[in-house]
Amino acid sequence: QVQLEESGGGLVQAGGSLRLSCAASGRTFSNYAMGWFRQAPGKEREFVADINWSGRIRSYPDSVKGRFTISRDNAKNTVYLQMNSLKPEDTANYYCAARQADMGGSNWNRYDYWGQGTQVTVSS
Numbered sequence: 001q002v003q004l005e006e007s008g009g010g011l012v013q014a015g016g017s018l019r020l021s022c023a024a025s026g027r028t029f030s031n032y033a034m035g036w037f038r039q040a041p042g043k044e045r046e047f048v049a050d051i052n053w054s055g056r057i058r059s060y061p062d063s064v065k066g067r068f069t070i071s072r073d074n075a076k077n078t079v080y081l082q083m084n085s086l087k088p089e090d091t092a093n094y095y096c097a098a099r100q101a102d103m104g105g106s107n108w109n110r111y112d113y114w115g116q117g118t119q120v121t122v123s124s
Contacts (some may be wrong), residue, residue: 001026001027001113002024002025002027002032002098002102002112002113003024003025003026004022004023004024004090004096004098004113004114004115005022005023005115005116006020006021006022006094006096006107006115006116006118007020007021007022007023007115007118008020008021008072008118009094009118009119009120010107010119010120010121011074011121011122011123012086012121012122012123013122013123014030014086014087014122014123014124015085015086016086016122017082017083017084017085017086017103018083018086018120019080019081019082019083020036020080020081020083020094020096020118020120021078021079021080022034022036022078022080022081022096022115023067023076023077023078024077024078024079024098025077029077030053030054030097031100032053032075032099032100032101032112032113033050033052033053033098033099033101033102033103033104033105033109034046034050034051034053034070034079034096034097034098034099034104035047035048035049035051035096035097035098035099035104035105035106035108036038036049036050036070036074036079036081036094036095036097037066037095037096037097037108038085038090038092038093038094038095038120039072039092039093039095039117040091040093042060043092045095045108046061046063046092047061047106047107047108048060048061048064048068048081048094049064049068049069049070049081050070050103050104050105050106051070051071051072051079051104052102052103052104053074053102055072056073056117057103058070059106061106064090066082067083067084067085068081068082068084068085069081069082069084070081070082071115075099079096081096083120086120086122087122088122088123088124089122090120090122091120091121091122092119092120093117093118093119093120094117094118094119094120095114095115095116095117096115096123097111097112097113097115098111098112098113099111099112100112
């Protein structure tokens with residue numbers, strides 16, 4: 001069992017930045033690929049970023065590429081999402097997820113554990 005807890009969400013103006021953190025506990029963190037997803041009211045869950053167990057391989061959808069950066073610190077059992085140049089359409093509840101595999105991927109169904117989420121609101 002892996003417990004995940006996100007933090008760092010909040011209200012920010014368009015063009016601003018936020019850094020989300022996701023602290024993991026319960027199992028060996030480096031055994032898991034990690035991902036960030038988001039979901040806005042009335043919309044489907046959307047892939048935001050993933051990172052492999054070592055941190056060397058990362059991927060992003062076009063909607064956030066160049067603005068968001070995922071990273072991890074296996075010594076601290078934490079994964080981060082640095083979000084820059086935020087836009088109102090980035091407003092959503094952001095979730096981190098863990099998958100017991102080398103790679104994460106963009107399909108949320110393949111992740112094994114989820115956090116409760118942290119709200120990000122970007123005002124125009």
